[in-house]
Structures are given as C-alpha cells and as structure tokens.
Amino acid sequence: MHGPEASPCTAHTTVTEEVSSDVVSIKDVAEAAGLSVATVSRALNGQSAVSDTARAKVLSAAESLGYRPNVVARSLRTDRTRTIGLVISDVLNPYFTELARSVEEEARALGYSVIIGNADERAELEAHHVRSLLERRIDGLLVSPADGHSPLTLDAAEGPTPLVFVDRWIPGCDAPVVRADGRGAIRDLVAHLYGLGHRRLAIITGPAATTTGRERVEAFRAALSELGLSLPESHVGQGDFQAESGRLATERFLDLPERPDAVFATDNLMALGALNAIRVRGLSVPDDIGLAAFDDIPWFPHTAPPITTIAQPTAALGRVAVRALADLISGGPAQSTVLPAHLLVRRSCGEPETSAPTGGATRE
Amino acid sequence: MHGPEASPCTAHTTVTEEVSSDVVSIKDVAEAAGLSVATVSRALNGQSAVSDTARAKVLSAAESLGYRPNVVARSLRTDRTRTIGLVISDVLNPYFTELARSVEEEARALGYSVIIGNADERAELEAHHVRSLLERRIDGLLVSPADGHSPLTLDAAEGPTPLVFVDRWIPGCDAPVVRADGRGAIRDLVAHLYGLGHRRLAIITGPAATTTGRERVEAFRAALSELGLSLPESHVGQGDFQAESGRLATERFLDLPERPDAVFATDNLMALGALNAIRVRGLSVPDDIGLAAFDDIPWFPHTAPPITTIAQPTAALGRVAVRALADLISGGPAQSTVLPAHLLVRRSCGEPETSAPTGGATRE
DNA sequence: GTGCACCGTGGAAACGATTACATGATTGGA
DNA sequence: TCCAATCATGTAATCGTTTCCACGGTGCAC
Numbered sequence: 184m185h186g187p188e189a190s191p192c193t194a195h196t197t198v199t200e201e202v203s204s205d206v207v208s209i210k211d212v213a214e215a216a217g218l219s220v221a222t223v224s225r226a227l228n229g230q231s232a233v234s235d236t237a238r239a240k241v242l243s244a245a246e247s248l249g250y251r252p253n254v255v256a257r258s259l260r261t262d263r264t265r266t267i268g269l270v271i272s273d274v275l276n277p278y279f280t281e282l283a284r285s286v287e288e289e290a291r292a293l294g295y296s297v298i299i300g301n302a303d304e305r306a307e308l309e310a311h312h313v314r315s316l317l318e319r320r321i322d323g324l325l326v327s328p329a330d331g332h333s334p335l336t337l338d339a340a341e342g343p344t345p346l347v348f349v350d351r352w353i354p355g356c357d358a359p360v361v362r363a364d365g366r367g368a369i370r371d372l373v374a375h376l377y378g379l380g381h382r383r384l385a386i387i388t389g390p391a392a393t394t395t396g397r398e399r400v401e402a403f404r405a406a407l408s409e410l411g412l413s414l415p416e417s418h419v420g421q422g423d424f425q426a427e428s429g430r431l432a433t434e435r436f437l438d439l440p441e442r443p444d445a446v447f448a449t450d451n452l453m454a455l456g457a458l459n460a461i462r463v464r465g466l467s468v469p470d471d472i473g474l475a476a477f478d479d480i481p482w483f484p485h486t487a488p489p490i491t492t493i494a495q496p497t498a499a500l501g502r503v504a505v506r507a508l509a510d511l512i513s514g515g516p517a518q519s520t521v522l523p524a525h526l527l528v529r530r531s532c533g534e535p536e537t538s539a540p541t542g543g544a545t546r547e
Numbered sequence: 548m549h550g551p552e553a554s555p556c557t558a559h560t561t562v563t564e565e566v567s568s569d570v571v572s573i574k575d576v577a578e579a580a581g582l583s584v585a586t587v588s589r590a591l592n593g594q595s596a597v598s599d600t601a602r603a604k605v606l607s608a609a610e611s612l613g614y615r616p617n618v619v620a621r622s623l624r625t626d627r628t629r630t631i632g633l634v635i636s637d638v639l640n641p642y643f644t645e646l647a648r649s650v651e652e653e654a655r656a657l658g659y660s661v662i663i664g665n666a667d668e669r670a671e672l673e674a675h676h677v678r679s680l681l682e683r684r685i686d687g688l689l690v691s692p693a694d695g696h697s698p699l700t701l702d703a704a705e706g707p708t709p710l711v712f713v714d715r716w717i718p719g720c721d722a723p724v725v726r727a728d729g730r731g732a733i734r735d736l737v738a739h740l741y742g743l744g745h746r747r748l749a750i751i752t753g754p755a756a757t758t759t760g761r762e763r764v765e766a767f768r769a770a771l772s773e774l775g776l777s778l779p780e781s782h783v784g785q786g787d788f789q790a791e792s793g794r795l796a797t798e799r800f801l802d803l804p805e806r807p808d809a810v811f812a813t814d815n816l817m818a819l820g821a822l823n824a825i826r827v828r829g830l831s832v833p834d835d836i837g838l839a840a841f842d843d844i845p846w847f848p849h850t851a852p853p854i855t856t857i858a859q860p861t862a863a864l865g866r867v868a869v870r871a872l873a874d875l876i877s878g879g880p881a882q883s884t885v886l887p888a889h890l891l892v893r894r895s896c897g898e899p900e901t902s903a904p905t906g907g908a909t910r911e
Numbered sequence: 912g913t914g915c916a917c918c919g920t921g922g923a924a925a926c927g928a929t930t931a932c933a934t935g936a937t938t939g940g941a
Numbered sequence: 942t943c944c945a946a947t948c949a950t951g952t953a954a955t956c957g958t959t960t961c962c963a964c965g966g967t968g969c970a971c
Contacts, residue, residue, distance in 0.1 A: 206707065208927055219951045224929060231930090234949060254682045255622045256927035259956050264619065274648050277641070284638050287665060296679060298662050301651055315660060318618045343570065426845065458849050481790065485822050487851025572957055583921045588959060595960090598919060620957035623926050 207248045216244040227252070258320065267508060268316035270300040270309060272329040272351070272393075273424065276452055277480040278497060279327070282350065285501030286325060293509050295322070304390070304423060306330035313339050323508045327351045331392040345511035349504040351394045359517040361504040363495040363524045365395075365477065366402040371526040372447065372475055372493060373406035379533040381444035381473055385418035387432045387453045396424070399449040399477060418443055422453045429456025437464055437472075445473030445532055451480050454490060473532035477524075489529035496522045571612045580608040591616070622684065631872060632680035634664040634673060636693040636715070636757075637788065640816055641844040642861060643691070646714065649865030650689060657873050659686070668754070668788060670694035677703050687872045691715045695756040709875035713868040715758045723881040725868040727859040727888045729759075729841065730766040735890040736811065736839055736857060737770035743897040745808035745837055749782035751796040751817050760788070763813040763841060782807055786817045793820025801828055801836075809837030809896055815844050818854060837896035841888075853893035860886045 209227075213220045218237060225231040226241035233241075244250075258264045269286050271279040287297045298321065300312025309329045313336050316324060323345040328336050331353055340346050340356040352360040376384060386403050389396030400419065407414050417439060420432025429448050436443050437460065448454035454476035461468055468474050468488055476483065479494035499522060507518045573591075577584045582601055589595040590605035597605075608614075622628045633650050635643040651661045662685065664676025673693045677700050680688060687709040692700050695717055704710050704720040716724040740748060750767050753760030764783065771778050781803060784796025793812050800807050801824065812818035818840035825832055832838050832852060840847070843858035863886060871882045 209929095210927075220928080221930075221952080222950060225950090228929085232948065237949075251678075251682050253623075253684060253927055255619055255628065255684050256956090257929075258619045259617075259623050259958090260927080260929045262956075274644055274651075275641075277639075280638055280644050284665060287638075291675075296662070296683075298660070301648060311655075314615075318615050319660075320617060320619050455845055455849065462849070481819060482846040482850070485819060485826070485851070486846070486849050573959095574957075584958080585922075585960080586920060589920090592959085596918065601919080617957050620926090621959075623928085623956090624958045624960085626926075 207250050208253065209250070212241065212244050212248055212250050215248055216240040262320070264320055264322055265294060266296045266298060266319070266321045267323045267325060267505070267512075268298050268300060268312070268319075268321045269325045270302055270312045270316070271327050272302050272304050272309075273452075274299070274301040274303075276424070276450070276478075278451060278478040278495070279350075281497045282327075282501045285498040286349075286505055289502040289505040293505065295505075295509070302329040304329045304425065306333050309333055310335040317342075317344060323347070323512045325349050325504055325508055328353055328393070329390075331394065345508060347504055347508040347511065349500060354394065357517070359507050359511070359519045361500055361507055361520045362394075362522075363500060364521045365399055365493055365495070365524045366405075368493040368524040368526045369399065369402040370406040370409075372491075373403065373410065375491070375526065375528060376445050376447075376473065376475070376532055377410055377412075379445075379473070381532070382412060383418070383441065383443045383445075384412065384414070385420065385436050385443035385446045386414070387420040387422045387429050387446065387448045387457065389422060389424045389449050389453075391421075393424075396449070403447060422449070424450045424452060426452040426456035426459070429453025430460045431456075433457040433460035437461070437466070442472060445469075445475065447475045447477075449477045451476055451478040451483070451492070454492075458486065458490075468531050469533045475532055479527055484529065486531075488531050490531040491529045492527050493524050494527050495524045571614050572617065573614070575612055576605065576608050576614050579612060580604040626684070628684055628686055629658060630660045630662060630683070630685045631687045631689060631869070632662050632664060632676070632683070632685045633689045634666055634676045634680070635691050636666050636668050636673075637816075638663070638665040638667075640788070640814070640842075642815060642842040642859070643714075645861045646691075646865045649862040650713075650869055653866040653869040657869065659869075659873070666693040668693045670697050673697055674699040681706075681708060687711070687876045689713050689868055689872055692717055692757070695758065709872060711868055711872040711875065713864060718758065721881070723871050723875070723883045725864055725871055725884045726758075726886075727864060728885045729763055729857055729859070729888045730769075732857040732888040732890045733763060733766040734770040734773075736855075737767065737774065739855070739890065739892060740809050740811075740837065740839070740896055741774055741776075743809075743837070745896070746776060747782070747805065747807045747809075748776065748778070749784065749800050749807035749810045750778070751784040751786045751793050751810065751812045751821065753786060753788045753813050753817075755785075757788075760813070767811060786813070788814045788816060790816045790820035790823070793817025794824045795820075797821040797824035801825070801830070806836060809833075809839065811839045811841075813841045815840055815842040815847070815856070818856075822850065822854075832895050833897045839896055843891055848893065850895075852895050854895040855893045856891050857888050858891050859888045 209220050209223050213223045222233060222237055223241050226233045226238045267290055269283060271283060273279055283299055290297045298316060300316060302309035302312060306329055310333055317339060324339060325347055326336060327350040337353060340358040346358045348358055348360040350362055386400055388400040391397060404414050420435060422428035422432050433446060436446060446457055448457050457474055461472060466472060476490050476492040479492050483490040483492055503520050511517060573584050573587050577587045586597060586601055587605050590597045590602045631654055633647060635647060637643055647663055654661045662680060664680060666673035666676060670693055674697055681703060688703060689711050690700060691714040701717060704722040710722045712722055712724045714726055748771060750764055752764040755761060768778050784799060786792035786796055797810060800810060810821055812821050821838055825836060830836060840854050840856040843856050847854040847856055867884050875881060
C-alpha cells in the first residue's frame, strides 16, 4: 500500500536513534511535526487536501520516528479490517494448500490480508474458526464447509458479513459459490476406463455431508449407468477425504471374491491411502488393479506408476473466489462461478491407447 | 476461553427474533440487562466480582441478543490481540505446511489465533508480511526467514514484539531459535551411501542465504571428508529449495562425463525435481543413480522407488516454537531448542543391507 | 454506636485512529 | 473594496471495549 519508498538496507543502521520510545502513535508524529493529529492522518492517507509543506513535515517526522499505523485502532474507527477469512477443510491436503496460496496472492493484490482457519474435516473446528473470524470483524469470509449442516456457518452465510463458498457449499444458502464441476471429467474418466477394458469399477467416496463428496459419486454412478454398467454397494467405499480411509476402503475391495478392475479415489489423499493398501498386498498398479484419483498434485507424475487423475483449476478457483468476495464487500452483486475440471491420463489405469504425455507437475 | 456452554444446534432456529439490529455491542447488552457496561464487561470476562443475579441477567441478555464481543475494540484497549504471526518460506512445501498446522494447533490450545504469511522464498514478500503483521499488533512473531539479511526482519527481532525463529534463523540475532539439527543424520546418510558402495556423491543445496541451506551442505562436506572423499565443485548444484532448481541441478549432474553414484537433494521439492530429471532421461533409481532427500513427506514411500530421506520432527518443532513464543510473550526467558533429525532408509539409494522397513507415511 | 473493610456497581477515562464540523486565511470576481 | 468561495488546518466526537476510581450499602469488630 505504501509503496517501496524507503531504501531497503539503510533502515536497520540509521534508525538506532529512536530506541526506548516504546511504540509511536499518530500523536507523537503530530507533536514532532508541529501539526494536529487530524492533519497527520490526512497527510498519511493522502485522500484529503493537505499542503505540500505539511505533508513533507509529516512524512519526515513519521519516517524518523519509525511510525507504524495501528490497524487495530483504524479498524475500530472505520469498521473495516481489510482482512478476509478463509476456512478450509484440511491444510495438509495439497489441493487446499494450493487454493489457500492463490487466495492469499489474489487477496494481497487487492489489498487484503488473509487469515486461514483449518477445520481438519471436523465440524466443531469449522465452527470455532467461523466464530473466531467473525469476532475479529473480518470484512468477508471464504468457506469450504467440512460439514454441510454446520448451523454456525449457516448463520454466517445469512448474517451481515459477506460470504462466498469455495469448492464446497451448503445447498439452500443463497451465498455465491465458486467451484469446479467434475461431472464432465468423471464421465471422461469412466469412458477412459471402459476403453481400457475395465468393467468392474469401484469408487472411494468423500463424506456424504459434502457437496463434492456427493457430486463425485453421483457423476460416477451416472456415467456407469450410461454405459450399462452397475455399481454394486460392495464397490462403493465410504471415505472421508483422508488417506487412512482410502487405505481401509481399498483393503475391503481387495478382499472381495472378485476384486474390481479399477478404483477411483475421489481425492488425492485417499488415492495415497489406496496406493499404500495395494502395495502392502504386493499387488501392482495397473496390472493387478487400476487406480485413478481426483485433484492433481505435483507428486502424481512421480508415483509408480504415474497416476491418472482429474485436475481442478485450483489456482483460478482461489482467484475468482477472492474477486467475488471483494465485489460483495464493496456492495456488488453475488456472483457464482463454475469452472470445469479435466481428465489427465497417465498410466495408473493401464497403458493409454495414444501416446499421451506423462504430464509434468502442473504448477502453473 | 468461553467454554462450550451454548447447546450446539439451537442457535440457528431460535435466534430468528433478533433480525435487523445490525450488530449488537456491549452497550445494547447493558441496556437489555438494566446494568452498566462496566458490569456487563466484568460479568462476561468473569474475572472481577459480580453478583450472581447480575451475572445471570447479563448472560441471558447477551445470549438472546446474540452478542459477540468485538475483539478489535478489545485489542485496542488491552493492547493484546491473542494472535501470533507465522511467516514461512513456502506454503506449497509440505514441510512448512505441516509446520504451520502444528503451530496453529498448539496456538489454539493456548488461546491464540495464527495469521500465516507466505514469503514464497522471496525477501520482499517476507518483509511485506512482517510489516503487515506488526501493524496488526500481533502479540508475537514466528519467523522462518527466506533471506538471511532482511533488514526488516532483523529490526523486528530486536524490536519490542516477541519473536522466535523456527527452522531457519538469522545468525547474530539474540532471538530464540527452535530448529532441527540435521548434522548427525547427514553423517548417517553419507555412511549409508558409502556402505552401499557409492563413492561419487553429489548434493543439491538450498540458498546459501539460509541457515538450513548452509548447514546441510557443510555437514555433507564434513561427512565426506571424514571418509576421505572429496566433493568437487561440479558435484555441488546450487538450488533454491524449489522443484525446478532440483531438476536443473540434476540435469547438469547427468551431463557430467562421469555421473555421480548418488545425489542428495536437501529438501523434498528439489528431490521431486531431481526425480523428474532422472525419469526424463529414461534412467532408473537407484540402479543408474541413487537419490536421497531431506524432509519426509507422505508421498516418499510411494514414489518409484520409495525415497530414502532425513526426517525432521516437524510437528514437535511447531509445538515447541509456539510454547517458546508464548513464554516470551508472558515475560518469560528466551528459550532456544534443537531437536535431532534422523535418517529413514528406504530404497532409492540401493538395496539396504538389512531388511529395513519401507516406512509408512510418518504422519504421527 | 461508631469505624473500617469489603463488595457490588456505575461513571468516566482511556486505547489510536478517522472524520464531521468549525475556523481563519487566502483568493477571485463583481 | 467587499463578499463569497475555497483551502488548509484544528477541535472534538466517535468506534466498543476495559479498567481505575468513587460511591453507597452491608457486616463485623471494637
């Protein structure tokens, strides 16, 4: 905001004079400049008219005193914190990490700071963070609800603080939603598996309480039935988007009298767990069983074998969500956005027909 | 803090009466309870003596009005925000993600919120976050400096705000440091490589401006010389802890007339890049070249082959750092801590002599 | 019965900024 | 020359809390 005016390296050596004075306020600057606090405030914020001489005096006084505005006081007065909250389901999930990073980047570009709350896929932690962020009087909230029924989040969505759902949402809320649509890509994936000769397909789902969890299994089921394939209950493993649940579900698949030809893990962590379970049995991917995932992460090209997956435009989602929220904050209309996900064919479901690229890390 | 007094699910359904009233302050509560704001404040904070009847009136009024304290105002008055800042070098690096997670967890347990700043290994971004966090009047700062010479960070370390370095530090600052010592584990690694018959060893280093970058290459060099091995300049690849630099350095190694027997990538992202470069050449790990890394992440057991690495006690580092900072904030002494890292032998450097465990994901 | 300690409560002053309004000076046009 | 408009500046209210201090009342000890 202030621009890089000060030369980078002199700060530490030259400002040794202003020791002892604990913290300098606008009052101290006013005193040093021989002006009122009102003028100092105006000069620093540069919005109202201030004479050049006064501005110069203020700037030099502020500089030599090492003045740093107290945003706590400013926020109290202006009722704006220039901060947005981001509540995500699991920081350890690289998908959300990338989302958080792009959110922070875009927010910074727009002059906002971001406070991240990690719900760890637990409803009560999500509630804690939502409450804590609201008390902090953030200007807006970005939420990817771990639990579809969290009353506190529901309240927040209908309260005065602008809120945008990202990735997941709560049906029935009128808050805008920014998300990826995986349906098309899932149909492509199923067609890919079918083309490779796989007929007995299985899926590891996310929590039914999440929209993404439901969407992925429904799209999978629909795509199967279009091809005349059935999805028996034994081929549906209930997961929770964490690695351990992927491992357990896969073990059950492998215990079946006729094991599936291929398994679709609906996020990257459960795919990790599935890989783990398969490897422990001494089985091979894709010869003994195929594996596909949702979410692309930098490691997928480097596992053995490289993993076929559905990639979301994660960074774009974060950027769009922040812009939607910023618009909402400045009184604009609610804007929802849906971006398409797409299939990345690698080698974990069998050798692809064409010479597909193995796909490097898709870090943009 | 407040304890889970309210029943979890009634909130959304019962509080529909208090619509319209934009935001309710302590003044409104006082009015509703027929008491002064001073008494309401005391009742809510439960520190000073308040009669039982008054307390009951306050609590019921606050509940029915849906009162939420304004922490901005509170912070202005008390000069404490119950918030700590965490500035890390790269959120996309799973090591720092795990660190951030454990920091947030421990901080929450101690009643603090955490604001994370991602420096992206760029000095000016680090400065931006440090400045922004200080203006926000956080109670304390946890920093893993991307750049060893950032004047702003240096100032902060000597300023009034308590600061603890975590992972990396700035030599010469008297702020406490919480970090892992990789020297012992690096010596173990070199012995392991030597035992497998590798003699021409190479290293991909981190930025020389970081303490961890320097420590790892120095320890490696020392361990080599103890065994009578040399480390020619051609076997030292300058990296920056990001994947791309690992790829480039490895390509140069592979272009050498005599390529190294094994490469040690000093963080997990550069190991990813190295793996990429090796695979593109159609070479095999460990048959054509061995690969070892620093930092264990959940994917390492699942790459082809599983990667031998040095694991840091990451979660413990985060916890200890938060506790050290909290102590500092409450006026305690500066406490530095060094925890040991240790070698995890897998298969990326050659078949180990003994039947070592392949090592599951070491998520604790 | 008087004095003293204590307890619950309210009034009011902070905290550090922004900003509506007032004020004095300057300027321009008639 | 005078009035009004403009401009730079200062005064003071305000945001929502916490907390110091004063005050009246009660109970206990003398």
